[in-house]
Amino acid sequence: MESEKVAIIGAGWAGLQMLQSLKELGVEAEVFESRSEVGGTWTPEMSYHGLQVHSPMYTNLMTYKGQAFPFKGMNRETLLQKLDAESVRVYLGDFAEKLGLKPKIQCNSRVKEIRYHSKSQSAYLSVESNGREVEKGPYRLVVFSSFAAKASFPKIPAQGFQGKLIHSSQFKEEVMDEIIKKDLKVLVVGGGKSGCDMICAFQKKGYKRLTWLFRSPYWFLKYGAVVHGGSPLGMLRGFLFLFSLLLFLVSNKLPVFVGWLVGYFVLPKSEGALPQHFDGRRFHFGVLDEKQVNFVEQVAAKQGEPKAVTKEGLLLESGETLKCDVVIYATGCETGFGDLKLVKDGEVVTVEDVPLYHHAVVPNFPCLISASTAFYQFGPSRALTMAQYITWYLQAAPSEEEMEAKARRNWSTQSAGKSNGFSSDRTFVAEFLLFYLDLWRDQMVSMFGVLKIFADLFVFTKMSPLQLNVGKMPAFPTSFPN
Template sequence: MVDDHQKRIAIIGAGISGLLACKYALSKGFQPTVFEARSSIGGVWRKTLSTTRLQSPKSVYQFSDFPWPDSVTAEFPSQGEVLSYIQAYAAHFGLTKHIKFNTKVLSINYRGAAEDEKAGGDISGSGGKWEVEFSSGTESSAGSEVFEADFVVLCVGKYSGVPNIPEFAPGKGPEAFQGRVIHSMEYTDLKPEQCKDLVEGKRVAVVGFQKHALDIAMECSAINGKENPCKLLYRTEHWNVPDYLPWGIPLTKLYFTRFAELLVHKPGEGLLLSFLATVLSPIRWAMSKFLETDIKHKHRLAKYGMVPKQSFLQELSTCLISTVPEKFYVRVEEGSIELKKAPSFNFCQEGIEIDQIQQPVLEADVVIFATGFRGEKKLQDIFRSKHFGEIIVGSPNAVVPLYRECIPPRIPQLAVLGFSESISNLFSSEIRSRWLAELLDGKFKLPAIKEMEEEAVKWDEYFKRWRGVLPAVLRWRAAYMAQRPAVQGYGLEAQEKEWALGRTVRALWPNGLRLLLIRIQDILCVNY
């Protein structure tokens, strides 16, 4: 009988999630193999604008056992600093030797029991194998190879690979435009001098209003100035924050605390916690308004007609919050960036048609879509099995969320990391990597498939129901982790500081009061 630690683990992708999965697999004695299509690690941080900075404060975007170096003093490190930090992490833990670079995974195929196998209970399923088909080297290399694995971890990421391009009526799309249309993915693949050649002296329009769109608009405005202002088209105003210090108070002190967990209802919370979440609801409203007034003051949003209709909490709950590049509204004020609201638009020969009386056509030479990616499509296409491809992202008739946001209940011997929304993707990926390592090490078993699906659906519905009340920042602290039983199996029990009274209450008292006392002790004893 083969020892569990001799099992072959295939990890696809060497971004942050892939590196964490590799590191924690190694910590349990496994020998993982990481497949990376590029020539180096880093995922999205490897290929992005050099002017891009981290959106979250570095204090919440940090490996638990590898702090930022003292040389990085900025609260929001630059692209180069983040990439260097990731590379240093990989070097420190000896991860690079487990990575097959320039190796593109073409497909994965499960060879074992029937495709509707119940994967619950034993993570190894029925003992089947995954066939990872890959090609190495340059595109001119002929043929492919197959790597046989006992377990596969997909770390392919949501924010790369398959661009999201809006759909247009026939004759109203990019084909009607005489200029050039590209996606931000193509733009960031260009070298700095190529980017400059593309936009210099050109009339540029950027579509989108999230982080990538803002960064590209800043770069274009720096190149062209007021002579050829960058047009930034957006559909909806967003609460993009100038920093994480509303009125001088760190945002982490407001939302990144155990007290904040008491402000929201959660499945299985018990009567007492439910009562507290209801009683404390005015605090949720007050915190949101406190932050909104700070953002409106610093950005003078009313002057530019940029005050969002939705609340700050509604934005944060769906992870739509991003940090505004420094001096962004200075560029707007000076005229090198022009904001254009366009709920819908079409292309014409001269540029973009928008529904505005004063300027119905925005003349342009270059249009850059910063409209995100179709991460679910990339995830779906990696399966050779059409059945698995459908259930991994859900079908029109049945949505199958991920159990613990990483295990697809009906696909055996497979996990997905880095695909759930979070304010700190590094933190959430590390928690799930640790949980997965404990699972693979046999510390606990998965529930029955029906139970996994029911719990996953329950939490998915909870997030949808409360998305306008408390931010998704709590997902990586309060969601599954808020329930004490959920902590079991994460290997975190020893790290939870607990009074003797708390241990007694945990054994004897109802779940709601037990959780409340644990949170009170955490507030008093643990500063996180």
């Protein structure tokens, strides 16, 4: 493996963790980052005003040589808290700096094209760096490790709107200040986590000229239920919640009902004694604490289907117009995978709808691995598993025919260009479970290993990576303070 070189696209926490883990495993790697600094989602370019990590910090720790890399002020109390985007950015920068990773990271370097030569099994990158295009390589593998690279705008026609139309990633502090100063009427579009974050940011400022539009409210995990501190009641509820997740394999509504019943789920802006719906498609593992729930409950909400942005505001399919001066699309992000040009033996290859081998390798372009679809675990710990997978794949060298045959029988329907994480037409948890079952059928994981990572997370309140049956797993902390 020491003679094999790996290129990683993206210097977010997964890309950085992968770089460090591969270094520990004796695999040479380097990272290409399109922005001017490391941090991915948490950089000023992508992070919005008020952004925090969704989960407690003990689930988002970077690791090195079997130790947890500390963040500023880390102690038992802060491990249970959610850091803001700036703190996470500084944390990731410190990780890269203090572990000597900077020489292996090329910032301001956007990968435009990957050229693969099947005879030599070598890949070359065309990289746009500081205004000029350069070639990098050869590499044995290229890992696409960008999860939220670009804003995803909805396809809503704009018909003469005179106000401000932005994506949530463009919602910076100066935008907030301008809105407050000019007393502008704001419409937030989108019922997911970023929509809630927009609402909470305004609520913290006491700003009331605000309306929230969504097709249907989303379900969220209760922060207090997840971070239960190891109490017997909390562990019991965590176990019952795990059981409810397994029910997603047979039902779309029953597991949500059970999760709500045991006190793990909350559905903000739902009128009446019972929740408005138990639709499992409206749950993507978003987390809200009690204060955030209270914030969003106080805001005027509207359900409807957007039709067009007109001169006065947002026109709904019902014919009603929601008048506003500012529209904020809290509609998520895209991985940016589709922006890559792939050339194999001199011919352009299309892979967007191609099913993946082990949900990682593009079978007809076997030098390319997608870390955004191989979503083994939440937070940066998933990169430890990816590093383990890479150590196996570099030596396994399965044929393209073998990989294509196995990929075609996947139960999870995600493809090279569409990660489960950004799917709105399928039930995320069901697809997530099918992803694990696909790995189990291919003998890459054990059922015990899969159940363990979720039991650790929800029952024992600690984070552990998914361990594969193949390759070398980097050392990782066996426990975190609770």
